[in-house]
Amino acid sequence: MGMDNNNLVEVENLVMYFPVTAGIMRRKVADVKAVDGISFYIKNGETLGLVGESGCGKTTTGRCILRLYEITSGKITFDGVDISKLNKEQMRNMRRNMQLIFQDPFASLDPRQTAGSIIGEPLQVHKLVKGQEYKEQVAELLKMVELEPRMSVRYPHEFSGGQRQRLGLARALAVRPKFIVCDEPVSALDVSIQAQIITLLLRLKQELNLTYLFIAHDLSVVRHISDRVGVMYLGRMAELTRSDELYDNPLHPYTQALLSAVPIPDPAVDRQRKRILLSGDVPSPIFTPGGCHFHPRCSVAMDVCKDQVPEFKDVGNEHWVACWRV
Amino acid sequence: MRLIPYPPGVIMGGEVIFKGRDLLAISEAEIRKIRGDEIAMVFQEPTTSLNPLFSIKTQLSESLILHRDMDKEGAAEESVKLLKQVGIPDAERRVNNYPHQFSGGMQQRIMIAMALTCNPDLLIADEPTTSVDVTVQAQLLDIIDRLRTEYGTAVIIITHNLGVIARYVDRVNVMYAGRLVESGETGALFAQPMHPYTMGLLSSVPRLDLPRKHELFVIGGQPPNLARIPPGCAFHPRCQFAIDRCRQEIPELEEITDGRHSACFRSRELPELVGK
Ligand SMILES: Nc1ncnc2c1ncn2[C@@H]1O[C@H](COP(=O)(O)OP(=O)(O)OP(=O)(O)O)[C@@H](O)[C@H]1O
Ligand SMILES: [Mg+2]
Numbered sequence: 001m002g003m004d005n006n007n008l009v010e011v012e013n014l015v016m017y018f019p020v021t022a023g024i025m026r027r028k029v030a031d032v033k034a035v036d037g038i039s040f041y042i043k044n045g046e047t048l049g050l051v052g053e054s055g056c057g058k059t060t061t062g063r064c065i066l067r068l069y070e071i072t073s074g075k076i077t078f079d080g081v082d083i084s085k086l087n088k089e090q091m092r093n094m095r096r097n098m099q100l101i102f103q104d105p106f107a108s109l110d111p112r113q114t115a116g117s118i119i120g121e122p123l124q125v126h127k128l129v130k131g132q133e134y135k136e137q138v139a140e141l142l143k144m145v146e147l148e149p150r151m152s153v154r155y156p157h158e159f160s161g162g163q164r165q166r167l168g169l170a171r172a173l174a175v176r177p178k179f180i181v182c183d184e185p186v187s188a189l190d191v192s193i194q195a196q197i198i199t200l201l202l203r204l205k206q207e208l209n210l211t212y213l214f215i216a217h218d219l220s221v222v223r224h225i226s227d228r229v230g231v232m233y234l235g236r237m238a239e240l241t242r243s244d245e246l247y248d249n250p251l252h253p254y255t256q257a258l259l260s261a262v263p264i265p266d267p268a269v270d271r272q273r274k275r276i277l278l279s280g281d282v283p284s285p286i287f288t289p290g291g292c293h294f295h296p297r298c299s300v301a302m303d304v305c306k307d308q309v310p311e312f313k314d315v316g317n318e319h320w321v322a323c324w325r326v
Numbered sequence: 327m328r329l330i331p332y333p334p335g336v337i338m339g340g341e342v343i344f345k346g347r348d349l350l351a352i353s354e355a356e357i358r359k360i361r362g363d364e365i366a367m368v369f370q371e372p373t374t375s376l377n378p379l380f381s382i383k384t385q386l387s388e389s390l391i392l393h394r395d396m397d398k399e400g401a402a403e404e405s406v407k408l409l410k411q412v413g414i415p416d417a418e419r420r421v422n423n424y425p426h427q428f429s430g431g432m433q434q435r436i437m438i439a440m441a442l443t444c445n446p447d448l449l450i451a452d453e454p455t456t457s458v459d460v461t462v463q464a465q466l467l468d469i470i471d472r473l474r475t476e477y478g479t480a481v482i483i484i485t486h487n488l489g490v491i492a493r494y495v496d497r498v499n500v501m502y503a504g505r506l507v508e509s510g511e512t513g514a515l516f517a518q519p520m521h522p523y524t525m526g527l528l529s530s531v532p533r534l535d536l537p538r539k540h541e542l543f544v545i546g547g548q549p550p551n552l553a554r555i556p557p558g559c560a561f562h563p564r565c566q567f568a569i570d571r572c573r574q575e576i577p578e579l580e581e582i583t584d585g586r587h588s589a590c591f592r593s594r595e596l597p598e599l600v601g602k
Contacts, residue, residue, distance in 0.1 A: 053459040053460075053461065053462075054430075054459050160548045160549070162548065163548075190486070190549050191486055191488070191527060191530060191531060192526065192527065192530055192545040192549065192564075193548075193549065194530070194531075195530035195531070195542040195543065195544045195545065196544050196545075196546070198532070198542060199541075199542060199544055217459065217460070219460065219534065220489075220531065220532040220533055220534050221532050223532065223534060223538060224532030224538060224542070225532075243538055244538055247534055247538075257461060258460060258461060259534065261460045261461045261463070261464040262460055262489065262534055263464075263487070263489030263490055263492055263493035263494075264489055264492065264493075264533060264534055264535050265488035265489045265491070265492050265516070265528065265531055265533060266492055266516055266533070266535070267492040267493070267512050267513050267516050268513065268516070268517065269535050270489070270492045270493050271493070275464075277464070277465070277468070278461045278465070279413075279415075280415065281429050281431055281432060281462070282429075282459075
């Protein structure tokens with residue numbers, strides 16, 4: 001993967017299996033191979049997008065980087081530190097630098113806490129402020145996400161979906177992180193509100209010099225917000241490159257099919273496009289196919305694809321792809 | 327479809343004309359017959375319309391026997407054929423499975439098969455693809471589209487996905503706060519929206535075919551609260567073109583040009599206003 005001082009996050013051969021148990025003895029009968037050996041890096045100040053079908057392992061990847069799971073194997077480096085080696089105390093300090101925002105901020109906000117205390121809590125937990133400063137900081141954070149300081153006395157249910165996403169973001173920003181995992185932050189929002197949050201995320205990244213891992217289903221949204229995009233399929237990375245390159249020159253058959261499936265909101269353009277139809281469904285992450293995970297649905301699969309895993313390699317200009325055909 | 331539970335839902339007025347008859351004026355027995363027979367509906371959540379206790383064959387057959395006067399054997403055969411049509415592999419075997427044995431995308435396909443057991447004149451698809459992935463979404467909508475061309479079924483797609491609209495529909499009705507604000511033929515509407523809400527919507531979504539760094543247009547404010555709809559045009563608090571009249575009077579949906587309707591006092595000047 002090549003060590004580079006400019007990388008904030010480095011993921012090497014990350015594997016995350018969840019055991020499937022059965023019976024009253026909770027005997028392990030199989031593994032869900034949620035993440036099955038992926039490597040990539042995120043540079044300081046960039047946004048790396050992560051796309052792929054439901055269940056392909058995007059959220060799990062994000063949570064592993066934050067070390068919310070004990071990983072099965074592999075190595076995760078954050079800011080030059082191998083975080084899998086950190087003890088609890090060290091990890092708690094490290095976590096200040098890395099935050100998470102989710103699709104449904106309401107589920108993560110305590111309904112009995114006011115907006116102000118939700119946002120201010122991390123400041124107190126990490127002992128970042130004293131007395132008088134506290135109120136000022138909360139007001140400052142609210143302004144940062146374009147809410148009004150007077151809203152700090154309200155409860156989560158008094159906010160709309162888009163406003164709650166702003167609250168979640170303000171809370172994440174309270175500890176002045178370097179890195180935020182944004183897991184489907186706009187997927188549940190009304191189209192008109194999506195644009196508001198995307199624009200806010202882009203502005204904050206610029207102003208606060210943040211680095212994002214941006215996870216989403218919607219390829220158009222991911223391309224818009226990300227500098228580079230990784231495409232996952234069934235626990236593995238199929239392709240990863242600059243956003244423009246991915247959309248102009250997709251090399252993996254799965255990426256090509258995925259892009260062609262996205263309808264463009266302009267009939268004049270969309271009805272001229274060439275379509276690649278994928279047959280079948282995504283296989284189960286428990287009984288994964290041998291060789292390249294995509295081969296059962298791939299129209300150009302060869303014999304080698306059925307039993308040998310293609311290497312994920314750089315084919316030039318930081319365009320990474322895992323396909324025997326390339 | 328008269329499926330809104332009463333209470334609390336009440337239809338306050340109006341007409342729903344289907345094949346020349348007002349669906350709001352007919353008896354409960356008559357509407358029930360139309361529902362399964364002439365109008366079919368595909369919902370967002372497949373689990374709401376598939377019965378977990380019966381095999382797919384049983385459920386499809388039952389409807390075929392009822393609506394198409396088939397015998398048991400014929401219905402069983404037709405069930406397999408329908409599953410094949412909606413792209414379920416290994417249909418002969420899978421027809422004996424129960425709903426939970428299928429993935430979400432497959433359940434959606436089965437639901438479409440279910441809707442087709444009655445050869446409907448009208449298929450209403452309510453956000454048929456929100457819970458599935460883009461590749462599956464494309465498969466499902468292609469199936470619906472093929473059925474439309476093959477059997478001449480009329481289709482209503484209810485969605486917030488502008489890409490789906492652009493790809494699959496002939497005519498669009500845009501709704502805001504419980505009212506139609508614009509309607510027209512798809513190509514014309516996308517090329518030249520006539521209501522500020524439609525216009526904002528179209529330029530607020532990122533697009534794969536445009537340069538990446540283009541700035542999104544942001545419609546400010548919050549989506550309308552239906553319990554507290556503002557006076558005048560419901561969109562006026564979020565509209566950059568609002569004038570005094572918009573705050574007082576509700577604009578009616580009226581024909582602006584051939585086949586193009588909009589509910590905005592400023593529709594006719596809009597192209598010029600946007601130019602500025
Ligand atoms: N805590 C867990 N225990 C067991 N299995 C899990 C757990 N978390 C995730 N999985 C499984 O791991 C796989 C990957 O899940 P993950 O949530 O990472 O997918 P995703 O790409 O984020 O999907 P989505 O787009 O639907 O959010 C899925 O099959 C999921 O069911
Ligand atoms: Mg997820």
